[in-house]
Amino acid sequence: MVRALSLAPLPLIPLSLAAALALLPVSAAVAETQKTSAELRLESAAGVFEQKMEEFNARAERIQADESLSETQKGLRVAALWSEYQPHVADFTAEATRQAGLIAEAALAEVDVEAIVREATNGIAPLIEGLSSNGAWAQADPEHMVTYGLVAQYGVDQALDALDEVGAAALATPPAPPVPPIPSGA
Known part of the structure; x- marks a missing residue:
C-alpha cells in the first residue's frame, strides 16, 4: 500500500x-x-x-x-x-x-586563546588554594574521617545491592536451551 x-x-x-x-x-x-x-x-x-x-x-x-x-x-x-x-x-x-x-x-x-584563558582564570588560584587548605578534606579531624568512612560504606553497600539485584534477575530468567550439535556428515 x-x-x-x-x-x-x-x-x-x-x-x-x-x-x-x-x-x-x-x-x-x-x-x-x-x-x-x-x-x-x-x-x-x-x-x-x-x-x-x-x-x-x-x-x-x-x-x-x-x-x-x-x-x-x-x-x-x-x-x-x-x-x-x-x-x-x-x-x-x-x-x-x-x-x-x-x-x-x-x-x-x-x-x-592564551589571553582568554588568563582572563578567565585570573583570581581563581587564591580561591582554589583557600578551598584546598580550609576544606574539610584537608583536616585530619577524626569525626570527618568517620563521616567519610560512612559515606564510602554507603556507596559500597549500594553497589553490592545492585549486584545482588542483577544476580537475582539472572537466576529468575531460565537459561536458553542448548544449541543442538551439527551432524558430522553435514
Whole structure:
C-alpha cells in the first residue's frame, strides 16, 4: 500500500532559510569589512542552493495544484522530484562544511586563546588554594574521617545491592536451551 505524502506545508522555505541562517553566526564570528574567499564561496554555494530550492518549490507547487492527480500520485511525484534535488542538498551540505571549517579556522587564527584563558582564570588560584587548605578534606579531624568512612560504606553497600539485584534477575530468567550439535556428515 502506498501512502500519499503530506506535502501541504512544503519544508522548503525552512530549509532554504536554514541555509541562509547558517551563514549568519559564521559571518558574525569573522566580522571583517572584507570577506574571506571561504565566505564568498559559501555565500555563492548558498545562492545556488537557494535557487535550486526555489526551483524545486515551484515544481512541487505545480504538482500539488494539478487537480487531475490523486493525493497519492501527487505524493509520489513530489517524492520523485525530491530525489532529483537530493544531490543538490548533499553538495551544498558538503560545501558548507568545507567552507565553514575554513571560516572558523580563519576566525580562530585571530583569537588569542592564551589571553582568554588568563582572563578567565585570573583570581581563581587564591580561591582554589583557600578551598584546598580550609576544606574539610584537608583536616585530619577524626569525626570527618568517620563521616567519610560512612559515606564510602554507603556507596559500597549500594553497589553490592545492585549486584545482588542483577544476580537475582539472572537466576529468575531460565537459561536458553542448548544449541543442538551439527551432524558430522553435514
